[in-house]
Amino acid sequence: GGAFSYQQGGSLQILHSTTTLSIDMSKSWTNSSVVINSFSKPSGVPYLDDGTLWYNEKEGTLQVGFTGAAARFNNPEDSGYPLGMWSFKLDGQGGGTWSEDTAATDAIVSAGLTRPYQGLSAFGGDSAINIGGYENSRTVPENVNVTDQIPIPGIVQYNMTTGTFTNSSAAGYNFNGTAERGMVHYIPFFGPKGVYIILSGDISRRNFYSAAENIQPFSTLTLYDPATGTFFNQTASGNFPNGRIEFCATGANSTNGTYEM
Numbered sequence: 001g002g003a004f005s006y007q008q009g010g011s012l013q014i015l016h017s018t019t020t021l022s023i024d025m026s027k028s029w030t031n032s033s034v035v036i037n038s039f040s041k042p043s044g045v046p047y048l049d050d051g052t053l054w055y056n057e058k059e060g061t062l063q064v065g066f067t068g069a070a071a072r073f074n075n076p077e078d079s080g081y082p083l084g085m086w087s088f089k090l091d092g093q094g095g096g097t098w099s100e101d102t103a104a105t106d107a108i109v110s111a112g113l114t115r116p117y118q119g120l121s122a123f124g125g126d127s128a129i130n131i132g133g134y135e136n137s138r139t140v141p142e143n144v145n146v147t148d149q150i151p152i153p154g155i156v157q158y159n160m161t162t163g164t165f166t167n168s169s170a171a172g173y174n175f176n177g178t179a180e181r182g183m184v185h186y187i188p189f190f191g192p193k194g195v196y197i198i199l200s201g202d203i204s205r206r207n208f209y210s211a212a213e214n215i216q217p218f219s220t221l222t223l224y225d226p227a228t229g230t231f232f233n234q235t236a237s238g239n240f241p242n243g244r245i246e247f248c249a250t251g252a253n254s255t256n257g258t259y260e261m
Helices: 102-110
Strands: 003-008 011-016 019-023 036-040 054-056 061-064 086-090 096-100 120-124 127-131 155-159 164-168 183-187 195-199 220-225 230-235
Touching: 054 120, 102 164, 120 183, 120 195
Parallel strands: none
Antiparallel strands: 003 011, 019 036, 054 061, 061 086, 086 096, 120 127, 127 155, 155 164, 183 195, 195 220, 220 230
């Protein structure tokens, strides 16, 4: 998903991505030497901006479709794709096969959910979560006449073992349980099911009218314990960065039982 740009005849061209791309991470590479594998998508698989890939270890699949919005550039489906989930069955060689995950789609619909855009999403263990996000005219076809960015409060948890979705309050994170354009990162080594840590991003203002910028600082971090469904706030120390939106984060084990992000 997403978009890419290039110059043609002195003018900028911006298109949505219609392929699945993969890179072999077992070898070192540089920007000039990297080999990017490309696979076409079958008809019906959505092209989404800010869509999230969840890895289902039990099934050996990547899952996509719950989060995101129809691509903004040269996309005939600019009014959004029907709500649902698709799976990419990995073949161990950098490729795989796309198919519609009808069971997950039915679970999303039966839970009464809608597709969030630019929420905070991550996977870990046997589950995946999405905190907040908002809906607009491109998230689902039913919203074609929506003119605002409407925040979606709460936390959605997808249990990959049972195939069920649950929706609960995220008021433990902030006063109205909203979140947009930040990061949530899964740390597997603390607690019985690991913890998720929320990093900066926006929350919606008190009037709850739109997803206007209300950027959260790094001076206080929020942890979510999926085992108990509880949020915890932790005051940070040191020379922390300025709050920001639409950034990337990754992590790895460190020394003495610690973890680096």
